[in-house]
Amino acid sequence: MRITIALLALPLVAAPRPTFTEDVAPIVFSKCAACHRPGEAAPFALLSYDDVKKRGPMLAGVTKARLMPPWHADEGWAKFRDERRLSEAEIATFQNWVKSGMPEGPQSKLPKLPEFPRGWQLGKPDLVLTMERGFEVPADGPDIYRNFVLKLNLPEDKWVKAIELRPSARAVVHHVLYFLDNTGAARRKDGADGKPGFGGMTAGVARGGSLGGWAVGASPRRLPEDLALPLPQGSDIVLQSHFHPTGKMETEQTTIGLYFADKPPSRTLTGVQVPALFGFGAGIDIPAGEADYRIRDSFTLPVDVDVFGAGAHAHYLAKTMRLTATLPDGTSKAVLGINDWDFAWQDQYYFEQPFRLPKGARVDVEIRYDNSTANPRNPQNPPQRVQWGEGSFDEMGSMSLIAVPARESDLAELREALQKHRQAAISGRIRQGVGQLLR
Ligand code: HEC
Structure with a gap:
């Protein structure tokens, strides 16, 4: 599938009077059709002129609002693999096409539909x-x-x-x-x-x-x-x-x-989760109606690590999640930011190229929750007080680096620091529990 997509040439500037076959179909076939085709989970197919014309204004609307294609990560530390974000020119093409009456364009220009693989995509499994x-x-x-x-x-x-x-x-x-x-x-x-x-x-x-x-x-x-x-x-x-x-x-x-794999890896993948234990120790306790509730936690890397990706986990009330790294020289940069968390799209984000964070770099995570009626994803109406838990109306919150120690000989030190971080989360939780009992 990826090969077919790479062959479709996508323009860098939007045509002022785009047509379906020349301008819109290349975008729809490469950026929408993988999900919008019969048998996939998207609610309708986008494979023909008629399919696309029927919903033209809606397509222009959801692409402008960046609701589609679904992609929740902001631009991060480095380029993400398989990034689904549309370019400004692609968004403008949808707008211009609808404004100019959604013309079809010459049949001869219609690109071939991408071939969607059947059978095992990675070959015969073990x-x-x-x-x-x-x-x-x-x-x-x-x-x-x-x-x-x-x-x-x-x-x-x-x-x-x-x-x-x-x-x-x-x-x-x-x-x-x-x-x-x-x-x-x-x-x-x-x-x-x-x-x-x-x-x-x-x-x-x-x-x-x-x-x-x-x-x-x-x-x-x-x-x-x-x-x-x-x-x-x-x-x-x-x-x-x-x-x-x-x-x-x-x-x-x-x-x-x-x-x-035919042999064990030379370096061990290690999740650096902040806060630890999906936020168990972070004291999540969100009052009913609170529109901007925040938790924060940090972890300082005890050794050099190579970061391959990042991920996030929370339930329905989380709105924004941000993981930043501050280097020992004081510069800091976002690794993964999610501005509109949607429980239904929990992706792991891999970078095209791994990057190194040195020993002493601090990983900071901030997660904001909206437990008001203004949050359309709030499952409870009227809102209720929400605490940490495994039920769907409870909350969790953490972000993770998908990393390996730069030198495998440092693995034990990294694991020990992560274990201490988890231990501190558990002690924090016990202190809160005792505090609540004494109150
Ligand atoms: C990764 C899969 C995927 C891709 C790629 C994708 N969609 Fe969707 N789309 C969905 C799913 C699933 C839904 C159903 C709603 C949901 O789950 O968010 C949807 C819903 C929609 C809706 C209906 C929204 C609503 O509020 O009812 C529109 C319109 C739409 N997509 C347009 C597009 C367009 C245009 C593109 C390409 C630029 C695109 N989609 C790419 C999966 C996808």
Whole structure:
């Protein structure tokens, strides 16, 4: 898919009187059609002149407001991989096209539709796992978040370079996060309510950490360099799936393909999460109606690290999230900023090129929440007091660097500092609890 896209030449300046075939179709085919085609989770197809003309003014509106294509990160430290942001010229092309009456243009200029791959995009996987039973997604009702256990039963420890996801009912699957469970907890919860999997939106069940994720329109990728994530013998994979009902009952039975590395990586991927434990110790306690509630936390890197990407996690009330790095010389720069957090689009953001943060660099995170009625994503009306927790009406909040120590010999020191940071979060939480009891 990426090759086809690269061949479509996109203009740098907007044509004053654009036509569909010459100017609009190249943008729509490369920036919208991957999701807006039959069977994908976007609500309508954008593949023909008629499809696009029918919704022309709406397309001009959502692109101008930067609601589409979905992309929530501000420009960061460096260029992001697979960035979906439209250029100013592309946005102006939609505007000008609608203003000039949405002309079709010469047929001969219509670019070929991109070819969307069928089958495994990364080739034959080393291991294929499928949900034991299908999960019924009703025709309508609210979005559903559900966790499913895929039993690995590995004969030995493995390292995973990529996971490819194949939903059976693509139209209802919005996104899926992958977690590692090395405690057996997910197996025990599985099916407890009579349906496959178990409910809740917790990142906490799977203590083994994140293995990335997939969202509608994303292509699977191998981890860069010789990086790979550990899959210890005895662990399971937990899928946390977000379903969006489409008006038709569907049964989803997801399959994933795992691609293994043939040897352990030379450097160990380490999540630098700030605040630690998804904000457990940050004292999140948001009064009902509070429109600008903030938490902050910092972590100073004890060793040089190379940053490959960054990610964020919160529930519905978070509005803006910012992770900045301040270097020992005092200069500071945003690594990842999200101005309009949307729980439905939790992406991990990888940089095209990794960059180094030196020992002594301070990572600062600030997360702002809006628990007023002015927040259209507030699930509770009237708003209620909200505290940290794993339920969907509770909140969490943290951001993470996806990093490796510059020198593998520094790994123990980095891990020890992160462990102390987590320990401080737990002590902080205990102090708050005692404070609340004494009050
Ligand atoms: C990564 C997948 C993806 C891409 C790329 C994408 N869309 Fe969407 N689009 C969606 C989904 C999913 C929805 C349904 C609403 C949601 O989940 O946010 C949607 C909804 C819409 C809507 C309806 C909005 C509403 O309020 O009902 C419009 C209009 C739209 N997209 C236009 C576009 C245009 C134009 C492009 C390209 C410039 C584009 N989209 C690219 C996934 C995508």
